[in-house]
Amino acid sequence: MSFMQINDLKVYYPIRGGFFNTVVDQVTAVDGISLEFEKGKAYGLVGESGCGKSTTGKSIIGLEKITSGSIVYEGQNVTHNRRGRGSSYNRDIQMIFQDAHSSLNPRKRVQDIIAEPIRNFLNLSPDEEKRRINELLAIVGMNEDAKLKYPHEFSGGQKQRIGIARAIACNPKLIIADEPVSALDLSVQAQVLNFMKDIQQEFGLSYLFISHDLGVVKHMCDHISIMYKGRFVESGNRQDIYTNPQHIYTKRLLSAIPDVNPVGREERKKERIEVEANYTANHKNYYDENGKVFDLKKLSTTHFVAMSAHEKGGI
Numbered sequence: 001m002s003f004m005q006i007n008d009l010k011v012y013y014p015i016r017g018g019f020f021n022t023v024v025d026q027v028t029a030v031d032g033i034s035l036e037f038e039k040g041k042a043y044g045l046v047g048e049s050g051c052g053k054s055t056t057g058k059s060i061i062g063l064e065k066i067t068s069g070s071i072v073y074e075g076q077n078v079t080h081n082r083r084g085r086g087s088s089y090n091r092d093i094q095m096i097f098q099d100a101h102s103s104l105n106p107r108k109r110v111q112d113i114i115a116e117p118i119r120n121f122l123n124l125s126p127d128e129e130k131r132r133i134n135e136l137l138a139i140v141g142m143n144e145d146a147k148l149k150y151p152h153e154f155s156g157g158q159k160q161r162i163g164i165a166r167a168i169a170c171n172p173k174l175i176i177a178d179e180p181v182s183a184l185d186l187s188v189q190a191q192v193l194n195f196m197k198d199i200q201q202e203f204g205l206s207y208l209f210i211s212h213d214l215g216v217v218k219h220m221c222d223h224i225s226i227m228y229k230g231r232f233v234e235s236g237n238r239q240d241i242y243t244n245p246q247h248i249y250t251k252r253l254l255s256a257i258p259d260v261n262p263v264g265r266e267e268r269k270k271e272r273i274e275v276e277a278n279y280t281a282n283h284k285n286y287y288d289e290n291g292k293v294f295d296l297k298k299l300s301t302t303h304f305v306a307m308s309a310h311e312k313g314g315i
């Protein structure tokens with residue numbers, strides 16, 4: 001049973017111009033997406049830069065205005081009151097950001113950063129608050145003496161852990177993680193991802209994991225949606241997406257993942273080229289289930305660049 005449903009979400013940004021700074025046009029950032037969240041499951045949102053992933057995350061949490069569509073949380077339509085002070089939605093849906101450094105207030109000590117949601121949503125005594133902060137630091141694998149330090153005294157991975165401690169402080173149901181590890185180096189990425197998996201299991205958390213990296217999403221997510229120009233072109237479980245992708249755009253994203261296994265690399269390369277050639281020969285345009293046309297020529301530009309570098313064995 002899903003605890004939250006996103007229905008036909010659309011987010012348009014107005015473009016202003018002219019002498020009176022009036023609205024002259026709009027950017028269609030999210031163009032009618034629907035999603036359902038179940039407890040304890042991780043959902044992935046993948047697509048190229050600018051396809052609307054972050055806008056989706058920010059509009060779900062309430063940082064962006066929704067143009068149309070609805071968000072239903074535990075049976076209540078919360079579309080227009082997501083950020084109400086003290087609302088359970090505000091407490092239960094948390095976000096962690098790509099740039100941990102700028103998401104932590106540099107003038108606050110770690111204990112005050114982590115205490116922020118506790119003070120907003122839980123009515124704890126000073127002693128209980130201290131105990132909760134110690135507990136949260138232990139969960140994210142940090143020493144108690146971190147409490148009195150400032151964000152600049154920590155490494156990137158540690159800062160991300162502080163962000164995670166703040167996000168889980170009030171036992172949320174869903175964490176929206178927008179590229180949470182892409183600013184970290186590879187060994188730290190693995191540590192943070194594994195740690196996020198551990199706490200997911202321990203606390204029955206759900207994630208909306210936003211990334212352009214299909215490798216990371218494969219590691220983390222049960223259900224994956226592939227986004228292109230504000231819409232989902234394909235959604236499915238991990239198995240469907242990685243072993244039996246249906247949409248040409250998904251196939252191209254998958255082929256852009258560096259092929260690190262030398263065994264059978266040539267055969268896989270030939271197979272990919274064949275799939276591409278057949279598809280392009282047989283489909284002038286691709287029509288999605290709503291009849292919207294995707295122009296293959298336009299779609300291909302970035303991904304053919306990525307593919308050809310890969311095909312040449314350059315990656």
Ligand SMILES: Nc1ncnc2c1ncn2[C@@H]1O[C@H](COP(=O)(O)OP(=O)(O)OP(=O)(O)O)[C@@H](O)[C@H]1O
Nearest residue numbers: 013027028029048049050051052053054055056212
């Ligand atoms: N505040 C804004 N005002 C106007 N347009 C915006 C604003 N924020 C984003 N956009 C536009 O909305 C579209 C979607 O942006 P978004 O940041 O959601 O993409 P993204 O998939 O998260 O990209 P990236 O992976 O690079 O972060 C882009 O065309 C972007 O230029």
